[in-house]
Amino acid sequence: MYPAGHPLLLFRRTSNGRHPALICLRAISVLLFITSCATPPVEINTKMPIAVTPSTAPTPLEGEQLDLETIEHLSRVARDESLLLARHYRNHAVVTGVDASTLMAIDSRLAWYAGDIQEAAQLLDTLGADNSTALAFVREEQEYRAAASGDWLIAAKAVYQRALTAKVLHDEQALGDKLFNYLLRLPDATVDRQIDLARDDPAWRAWLEMQVAYRLDQTRFTQWLNRNARLISHPPLPRHLLEWTQGPELNRVTIILPLDGNLAAAGEAVLAGAVEQLYSLYPNPAKRPKLHAVNSAQYPSARHAYQRAVQDQPDLILGPLTKAEVASLMELGPLPIPTVLLNQPEADTVDRQSNRMNFSLAPEDEALQIADIAFGRGCRNAIVIAAAGDRGGRLLKALEPRWTQLGGKIRGRLVVEQASEANEAMGALLGSGSSDARIRSVETAFDLPVDARGRGRSDFGCIFMLAPDPPTARAWRPLLVFHMSGESPVYATSSINDGVRNSRNSDLNGVLFVEVPAMLPPRISDRLSRLRALGQDALSLAQHWNQATITDDWIIRGHTGTLRRKQNGLIERASELATFDDAEVRYGALP
Numbered sequence: 001m002y003p004a005g006h007p008l009l010l011f012r013r014t015s016n017g018r019h020p021a022l023i024c025l026r027a028i029s030v031l032l033f034i035t036s037c038a039t040p041p042v043e044i045n046t047k048m049p050i051a052v053t054p055s056t057a058p059t060p061l062e063g064e065q066l067d068l069e070t071i072e073h074l075s076r077v078a079r080d081e082s083l084l085l086a087r088h089y090r091n092h093a094v095v096t097g098v099d100a101s102t103l104m105a106i107d108s109r110l111a112w113y114a115g116d117i118q119e120a121a122q123l124l125d126t127l128g129a130d131n132s133t134a135l136a137f138v139r140e141e142q143e144y145r146a147a148a149s150g151d152w153l154i155a156a157k158a159v160y161q162r163a164l165t166a167k168v169l170h171d172e173q174a175l176g177d178k179l180f181n182y183l184l185r186l187p188d189a190t191v192d193r194q195i196d197l198a199r200d201d202p203a204w205r206a207w208l209e210m211q212v213a214y215r216l217d218q219t220r221f222t223q224w225l226n227r228n229a230r231l232i233s234h235p236p237l238p239r240h241l242l243e244w245t246q247g248p249e250l251n252r253v254t255i256i257l258p259l260d261g262n263l264a265a266a267g268e269a270v271l272a273g274a275v276e277q278l279y280s281l282y283p284n285p286a287k288r289p290k291l292h293a294v295n296s297a298q299y300p301s302a303r304h305a306y307q308r309a310v311q312d313q314p315d316l317i318l319g320p321l322t323k324a325e326v327a328s329l330m331e332l333g334p335l336p337i338p339t340v341l342l343n344q345p346e347a348d349t350v351d352r353q354s355n356r357m358n359f360s361l362a363p364e365d366e367a368l369q370i371a372d373i374a375f376g377r378g379c380r381n382a383i384v385i386a387a388a389g390d391r392g393g394r395l396l397k398a399l400e401p402r403w404t405q406l407g408g409k410i411r412g413r414l415v416v417e418q419a420s421e422a423n424e425a426m427g428a429l430l431g432s433g434s435s436d437a438r439i440r441s442v443e444t445a446f447d448l449p450v451d452a453r454g455r456g457r458s459d460f461g462c463i464f465m466l467a468p469d470p471p472t473a474r475a476w477r478p479l480l481v482f483h484m485s486g487e488s489p490v491y492a493t494s495s496i497n498d499g500v501r502n503s504r505n506s507d508l509n510g511v512l513f514v515e516v517p518a519m520l521p522p523r524i525s526d527r528l529s530r531l532r533a534l535g536q537d538a539l540s541l542a543q544h545w546n547q548a549t550i551t552d553d554w555i556i557r558g559h560t561g562t563l564r565r566k567q568n569g570l571i572e573r574a575s576e577l578a579t580f581d582d583a584e585v586r587y588g589a590l591p
Contacts, residue, residue: 058100148376176235256319273535431457533559
C-alpha cells in the first residue's frame with residue numbers, strides 16, 4: 001500500500017486503464033474550451049450608441065424658433081446615411097450655436113432613429129412643455145410616431161389638437177383627411193368607448209359618431225351628415241365623403257368567376273362573400289342591385305367571359321379572379337365598363353386607367369405593413385428569412401426597400417433553398433453555428449457530453465420570417481429559438497395562419513403577423529374565409545367606386561382590412577396585427 005499523498009498515487013491507473021492525472025488535465029481543458037465556446041469572444045460593438053442628452057444641455061427657452069432645415073437635414077443623414085454621422089453633425093451644430101429647442105428636437109429625432117422610443121418621447125414632451133412655440137412641431141411628431149406604432153387613437157387626437165390650437169391653418173383640409181384616416185383604423189369598440197368619454201367636446205364626439213354612421217351604411221351616414229355637418233368645420237370633413245353620398249346608384253353588377261373545375265371552390269367562396277355583402281349593404285330589396293354571375297370556366301378565355309359580362313350592360317363588373325385572366329384583360333387597354341379586377345398584375349404592367357381597380361390578397365401589402373409595424377415598435381436592425389421561389393422573391397422585393405426607406409438596416413438575409421438545410425443555414429446566419437460547431441468538436445475529441453450552448457449574434461433587434469405556409473413557419477420558429485434568437489420579436493405575414501385550429505401552432509406563440517379581420521376572433525374561420533372576405537370587399541368597392549377614384553385616402557374598413565385605391569389603380573390593404581397565444585390566434589397588442 002502507498003500512503004495517501006505519495007507521488008506514485010498520481011500515476012495510479014483507474015479500472016479502465018486511464019491515469020487519473022490525465023483525466024484531470026483533460027477535464028480542465030474541456031472546461032476552458034467550453035468557456036471559450038459559450039462565452040462570446042471580444043467583439044467590436046457594431047451597434048450605434050444611443051443618443052444621450054447631457055444633464056448640462058441647455059433648457060429650451062420659451063419663444064425660441066426651431067431651425068427646421070437643420071432638423072430635417074440631420075434626420076435625413078440619420079435615416080439614409082449613418083446615425084453616427086448625424087450625431088457628429090449634431091455636435092458640430094452645438095459648437096456653431098444652435099438654440100436649445102432645436103437641439104432637443106434633433107436629439108429626439110436621433111433617439112427615434114436609434115430605436116429608443118421612450119427617450120425620443122421624453123425629449124419631445126420636454127420640448128413642448130418648455131417652449132409653446134414648438135408645440136406645432138411636437139404634435140406633428142407625436143402624430144407620426146403614434147401612427148408608426150399603430151396607436152391610431154393617439155395619432156387622431158394629435159391631429160385634432162393641431163387643428164384646434166393652430167391660429168392659421170394652411171393645411172386644414174389635409175388635417176381633416178388625416179383625422180378621418182386615423183379614426184377609420186380604430187376598432188368599433190374603441191370608437192364606442194371614446195364616444196362615451198367625449199361628452200364635453202361636441203366636435204370630437206361628432207367625428208366619432210360620424211365613424212359609426214359611416215361604417216353602417218350609406219343611408220345612415222347621409223342622415224347623420226344632414227343633422228351634424230355643422231359641428232365639424234375645423235378641420236373639415238374629407239371631400240370624398242360627399243362624393244360617396246352623391247354618387248350614382250348601382251342597379252346591376254356582374255361578377256366573373258370560375259364556378260367549375262379546379263378553381264370552383266375558390267370562385268364559389270368569392271361569390272358567397274359578394275352575395276352576403278350585397279344583402280348587408282342593401283337590406284331594402286327595392287334598392288338592392290341585381291347581381292349576375294358569369295362562369296368563366298365555360299368560356300375559352302377571360303376576354304370572351306368579359307365580353308359576355310359587358311352584354312349584360314351592368315353598372316360595374318367584378319372579376320375575373322386569376323392573375324393570368326387579369327393580365328389578359330389589361331392588355332386590352334381601357335375597359336368599357338368600370339371594373340374591379342380580382343387579382344394584381346405584375347408591377348410593370350400597371351397603368352393609370354381610371355376605369356378599373358385591381359383588388360387582391362397580394363402578400364406584398366402585408367410585407368410592407370410588417371416593415372412599418374416593426375419600425376414603429378423600435379426595431380432598426382433586422383434579419384430577414386424567406387423561402388426560395390416566386391412568393392419569397394416578391395416578399396423580399398417589397399419588404400427590403402420599404403425597410404431601408406424607413407431608416408432600418410438589414411443585418412442578415414437568408415433564402416432557404418431546401419428545408420433540410422434550414423437548421424444549419426440559420427445557425428450560420430444567427431451566429432450560433434460556429435460556437436455550436438466548436439462545442440461538438442470538444443464532445444468528439446474528449447468523448448464527453450457538453451452541457452453548453454453557443455452564443456448567437458447580437459447586432460439585430462427583430463426578425464422578418466417570410467414563411468410561405470404554416471408548416472414551414474412551424475418548422476422555422478423553433479430553429480430560431482434554438483439558435484438563441486427566442487427573445488427577438490418575429491414578424492410574419494398571414495401565410496403562417498391557415499385558419500385551422502392546430503395544437504402545433506403553439507410553436508408560433510408570440511410571432512406577430514398581419515391578418516385579415518375575417519380570420520380573427522370572434523369570427524369562425526377556415527381556409528376559404530379570406531376568399532369570402534375578398535368577395536365581400538369587392539362588392540363594397542363597387543359601392544364606393546366614385547369616392548375611391550378621387551382620393552388615395554383609406555375609405556373602407558372591410559373584411560380583408562382597411563382599403564384605399566392608389567393612383568395606379570391598385571387597391572392597398574392594411575390588415576390587423578395578430579399573434580398566436582397558446583396556439584390560438586389573438587389580436588396583437590399595442591407596444
